[in-house]
Amino acid sequence: xxxxxxxxxxxxxxxxxxxxxxxxxxxxxxxxxxxxxxxxxxxxxxxxxxxxxxxxxxxxxxxxxxxxxxxxxxxxxxxxxxxxxxxxxxxxxxxxxxxxxxxxxxxxxxxxxxxxxxxxxxxxxxxxxxxxxxxxxxxxxxxxxxxxxxxxxxxxxxxxxxxxxxxxxxxxxxxxxxxxxxxxxxxxxxxxxxxxxxxxxxxxxxxxxxxxxxxxxxxxxxxxxxxxxxxxxxxxxxxxxxxxxxxxxxxxxxxxxxxxxxxxxxxxxxxxxxxxxxxxxxxxxxxxxxxxxxxxxxxxxxxxxxxxxxxxxxxxxxxxxxxxxxxxxxxxxxxxxxxxxxxxxxx
Amino acid sequence: xxxxxxxxxxxxxxxxxxxxxxxxxxxxxxxxxxxxxxxxxxxxxxxxxxxxxxxxxxxxxxxxxxxxxxxxxxxxxxxxxxxxxxxxxxxxxxxxxxxxxxxxxxxxxxxxxxxxxxxxxxxxxxxxxxxxxxxxxxxxxxxxxxxxxxxxxxxxxxxxxxxxxxxxxxxxxxxxxxxxxxxxxxxxxxxxxxxxxxxxxxxxxxxxxxxxxxxxxxxxxxxxxxxxxxxxxxxxxxxxxxxxxxxxxxxxxxxxxxxxxxxxxxxxxxxxxxxxxxxxxxxxxxxxxxxxxxxxxxxxxxxxxxxxxxxxxxxxxxxxxxxxxxxxxxxxxxxxxxxxxxxxxxx
DNA sequence: GTGAAAGCGCTAACAC
DNA sequence: GTGTTAGCGCTTTCAC
Numbered sequence: 001x002x003x004x005x006x007x008x009x010x011x012x013x014x015x016x017x018x019x020x021x022x023x024x025x026x027x028x029x030x031x032x033x034x035x036x037x038x039x040x041x042x043x044x045x046x047x048x049x050x051x052x053x054x055x056x057x058x059x060x061x062x063x064x065x066x067x068x069x070x071x072x073x074x075x076x077x078x079x080x081x082x083x084x085x086x087x088x089x090x091x092x093x094x095x096x097x098x099x100x101x102x103x104x105x106x107x108x109x110x111x112x113x114x115x116x117x118x119x120x121x122x123x124x125x126x127x128x129x130x131x132x133x134x135x136x137x138x139x140x141x142x143x144x145x146x147x148x149x150x151x152x153x154x155x156x157x158x159x160x161x162x163x164x165x166x167x168x169x170x171x172x173x174x175x176x177x178x179x180x181x182x183x184x185x186x187x188x189x190x191x192x193x194x195x196x197x198x199x200x201x202x203x204x205x206x207x208x209x210x211x212x213x214x215x216x217x218x219x220x221x222x223x224x225x226x227x228x229x230x231x232x233x234x235x236x237x238x239x240x241x242x243x244x245x246x247x248x249x250x251x252x253x254x255x256x257x258x259x260x261x262x263x264x265x266x267x268x269x270x271x272x273x274x275x276x277x278x279x280x281x282x283x284x285x286x287x288x289x290x291x292x293x294x295x296x297x298x299x300x301x302x303x304x305x306x307x308x309x310x311x312x313x314x315x316x317x318x319x320x321x322x323x324x325x326x327x328x329x330x331x332x333x334x335x336x337x338x339x340x341x342x343x344x345x346x347x
Numbered sequence: 348x349x350x351x352x353x354x355x356x357x358x359x360x361x362x363x364x365x366x367x368x369x370x371x372x373x374x375x376x377x378x379x380x381x382x383x384x385x386x387x388x389x390x391x392x393x394x395x396x397x398x399x400x401x402x403x404x405x406x407x408x409x410x411x412x413x414x415x416x417x418x419x420x421x422x423x424x425x426x427x428x429x430x431x432x433x434x435x436x437x438x439x440x441x442x443x444x445x446x447x448x449x450x451x452x453x454x455x456x457x458x459x460x461x462x463x464x465x466x467x468x469x470x471x472x473x474x475x476x477x478x479x480x481x482x483x484x485x486x487x488x489x490x491x492x493x494x495x496x497x498x499x500x501x502x503x504x505x506x507x508x509x510x511x512x513x514x515x516x517x518x519x520x521x522x523x524x525x526x527x528x529x530x531x532x533x534x535x536x537x538x539x540x541x542x543x544x545x546x547x548x549x550x551x552x553x554x555x556x557x558x559x560x561x562x563x564x565x566x567x568x569x570x571x572x573x574x575x576x577x578x579x580x581x582x583x584x585x586x587x588x589x590x591x592x593x594x595x596x597x598x599x600x601x602x603x604x605x606x607x608x609x610x611x612x613x614x615x616x617x618x619x620x621x622x623x624x625x626x627x628x629x630x631x632x633x634x635x636x637x638x639x640x641x642x643x644x645x646x647x648x649x650x651x652x653x654x655x656x657x658x659x660x661x662x663x664x665x666x667x668x669x670x671x672x673x674x675x676x677x678x679x680x681x682x683x684x685x686x687x688x689x690x691x692x693x694x
Numbered sequence: 695g696t697g698a699a700a701g702c703g704c705t706a707a708c709a710c
Numbered sequence: 711g712t713g714t715t716a717g718c719g720c721t722t723t724c725a726c
Contacts, residue, residue, distance in 0.1 A: 001405065002460055002485065004719055015697045020721060028695055045484075047460035051407060052719030054398035055702045058348060062441070062463075070426050076417045083417075083444045087451070092463060094409070095442045097430045104434070113349055113394035115703090116409075116439060137392075138349065351703055362713045367705060375711055399703030402718045462719090 003044040011040040023048070054115070062092040063307055064117035066108045066124060068100045073280065074296060075123070078145065081300025082121060089308050091118070098124065106131055112140045119307045121145055121300075141310035143303045147190060150320055155310065157303040157321045161191045164292040164325035165198030165246065168274040171290070171327055172244045173206050175334065177272060181242035182210065183219040183229040183252050192221065195248045195276060215242060219252050226255025234263055244272035244333065250279040250291055257285065257332065268334030278328050288330030295323050350391040351399075358387040370395070401462070409439040410654055411464035413455045413471060415447045420627065421643060422470070425492065428647025429468060436655050438465070445471065453478055459487045466654045468492055488657035490650045494537060497667055502657065504650040504668045508538045511639040511672035512545030512593065515621040518637070518674055519591045520553050522681065524619060528589035529557065530566040530576040530599050539568065542595045542623060562589060566599050573602025581610055591619035591680065597626040597638055604632065604679065615681030625675050635677030642670050 005023070009016040014033060022029045022037035029037075040046075054060040065082050067075045079095065086093045094117055096108035105124055109131055112120055122132070123145040133152060135142055141155070148156025172180050182199045185192025196216075203210045210216055217232060219225035226247055233241060247253035253275030257267055265271050267287055275282060278293035302321045309315040352370070356363040361380060369376045369384035376384075387393075401407040412429050414422045426442065433440045441464055443455035452471055456478055459467055469479070470492040480499060482489055488502070495503030519527050529546045532539025543563075550557045557563055564579060566572035573594055580588060594600035600622030604614055612618050614634055622629060625640035649668045656662040 001462065001718085006719080016720085017698080017722080018696055020719095021696085024721085026695095030695060033695080045460070047457065047462075049402075049462045049719050051398045051401035051462055052702095053721080055396075055402055055704090055718090056720040056722080058702080060398060070417065070423045070430075071420065073418065076423055079417050079442070080444065083442065087444075087454070092458065093442050095426070095430065095440050097427065097434075107434070110394065111439065113392070115348065115394075115396040115398055348702085353703080363703090364705080364714080365712055367703095368712085371705085377711060380711080396703050399718095400705080402702090402720090403704040403706085405718080 003046045008040045012036045059118050062094050062117045064094045064120040066096045066122045068098050070097055077296040078300040081297035082304045085301045085304035112138050118311045121303045141307055143307045145303050153318055155319050159294050160322050160324045161194035162198035165195040166202040167327040168246045168292050169202035177244040179242040180244045181215045183217045183247045185248040186220045192248055221249050223251050223255030226252035227259035230256045230259040246274050248276055250275035250277040250282050267332055272333035274333055287332045290330045290333045291328055293326045293328050298323055350393045355387045359383045406465050409441050409464045411441045411467040413443045413469045415445050417444055424643040425647040428644035429651045432648050432651035459485050466658045468650045468654055490654045492650050500665055502666050504646055506641050507669050507671045508541035509545035512542040513549040514674040515593045515639050516549035524591040526589040527591045528562045530564045530594045532595040533567045539595055568596050570598050570602030573599035574606035577603045577606040593621050595623055597622035597624040597629050615679055619680035621680055634679045637677045637680045638675050640673045640675050645670055
């Protein structure tokens with residue numbers, strides 16, 4: 001182990017508590033003493049031992065982040081966001097990759113009780129209710145990301161999926177579309193449900209009943225399901241056929257676009273398509289996919305900000321942060337206007 | 348804070364050191380006492396505090412991992428490998444993302460001195476020699492990944508780049524190619540240099556002097572540089588033109604393939620191409636790119652294994668681990684044989 | 695303004 | 711086999 005405050009104390013000729021105070025900026029310490037202590041610390045290459053500090057005042061200056069899989073770009077970007085905020089605030093980031101394995105998840109959550117982290121950000125597709133609820137007895141702050149549990153009183157950060165879907169629909173309405181179809185996501189996914197709700201709401205606001213008009217097509221977030229939905233659409237008589245599709249994620253949109261191309265239907269001229277997520281490929285497909293972008297890094301940052309505020313006691317009451325999406329307009333839904341810039345613009 | 352060994356001691360009616368011993372499996376403790384202690388611990392929901400433990404015996408059961416960027420799939424896969432080994436061995440993983448920023452790098456390395464980690468795996472393109480060397484005064488084990496520093500006596504894990512290039516060349520030789528060109532990587536990258544060395548060696552072993560024959564084309568790991576190299580190749584008189592290309596990474600190979608296509612040169616019939624890295628896109632381009640795969644997750648695992656062995660004192664002397672690559676044969680270099688399976692096979 | 699002393703949770707050397 | 715005690719590095723009362 002490196003030099004300790006006692007070494008500095010010996011060096012300077014004061015007590016170790018004086019050294020501690022000097023290093024922590026206690027105003028009672030004289031400028032002269034502080035100066036000498038800081039110099040000695042520098043000279044000896046002193047670095048505070050965090051186990052000691054942690055033991056003394058119960059903080060370890062680490063936050064934990066639980067995610068299923070780091071290979072998934074979505075999660076990687078969350079990590080990026082969290083880490084930036086954490087470092088800046090002087091916290092270390094401890095990463096727990098669960099691979100969606102329940103046992104790994106449990107083990108990660110256990111770490112809270114070990115005093116290894118001052119707080120935890122949890123992003124798990126379906127975190128076991130029991131296991132999370134059990135965490136509350138430690139008073140360690142917890143922030144749930146994406147899949148929140150407001151009923152249980154956990155702090156949460158999530159995306160305004162409803163609003164995102166409405167952005168997509170409203171954009172299409174603005175382009176003059178009347179029959180706007182939707183390809184849904186799986187019912188068990190809460191974000192898919194929220195997006196569907198937003199879609200319904202925006203369509204109804206335009207005076208159309210999407211269910212009565214048969215505009216809702218089942219999907220499950222896969223390319224395959226997008227393609228199949230298109231197959232069903234084109235069997236409809238022309239006057240009942242939609243002129244635009246809102247897919248609940250980009251994979252579905254991609255599947256739909258490819259299948260449309262195979263049927264010789266030109267996007268966007270004969271059919272507009274909007275996705276959701278703004279996956280990397282959305283920029284590269286042809287035509288570029290208009291889609292609803294989730295502010296992924298910002299989610300991570302917001303979660304870290306909230307968690308650290310809780311740790312510091314700056315936030316006392318329950319809080320939920322909802323971030324808005326952003327519609328990224330590319331070529332896949334056409335436009336009445338001339339296209340000023342080559343590819344994309346934000347709304 | 349949760350219950351401590353003192354609470355258990357009170358509950359059971361023994362001293363706290365007896366509790367500690369019982370929990371740690373000290374053989375001197377009677378079965379009856381141990382039983383009672385374990386029960387009480389369970390009942391109270393006891394979890395050892397790691398700051399306390401860390402302070403007492405100098406281990407914190409955490410390892411640090413320094414990487415430039417988590418969004419890069421290469422690094423994400425390393426994280427994945429490291430984390431698996433770490434968790435299994437009971438170590439937490441503390442992640443430091445430097446974004447190739449020297450100050451972040453320094454800050455991360457500082458953590459060693461804070462006693463926050465028992466060891467550190469460092470993967471930085473060009474880690475400042477000074478800063479790393481300064482780390483040696485702490486006796487904390489360090490493993491360098493990819494860019495090793497054997498001269499400085501640091502443990503390291505790296506890839507057999509030389510051997511990988513030889514695999515590529517030998518495969519082409521086996522297919523009957525005589526004039527096998529190479530598109531190099533940037534000179535400052537050690538892996539690029541190693542691959543070039545392997546290429547030269549394998550070609551020479553076949554009785555050809557690649558330099559005299561003008562088979563070496565400058566590149567810099569970018570698509571652009573691959574395309575430009577192809578431009579230079581096709582200006583050569585037919586008898587001096589290569590029949591196969593070994594690109595020092597997949598991006599270069601991709602650039603070369605695209606440019607060949609534009610010139611109407613058919614891969615693999617008129618020109619064979621081999622890449623290096625096995626990036627995700629290598630499977631999806633047409634024709635599928637034969638390439639040299641780096642065992643990325645295994646690199647992470649090997650580094651973690653080595654580090655933990657060091658921490659445990661199981662390894663005393665300097666050690667360097669070199670992992671072999673694997674040639675992934677797809678369609679881009681043709682084959683005399685009929686293709687049995689649709690896409691790929693391993694050598 | 696500074697020192698002495700206690701204590702955070704745990705391990706381990708030393709008694710008995 | 712178990713209790714007592716000291717100590718890991720640090721913060722923080724309480725004295726003066």
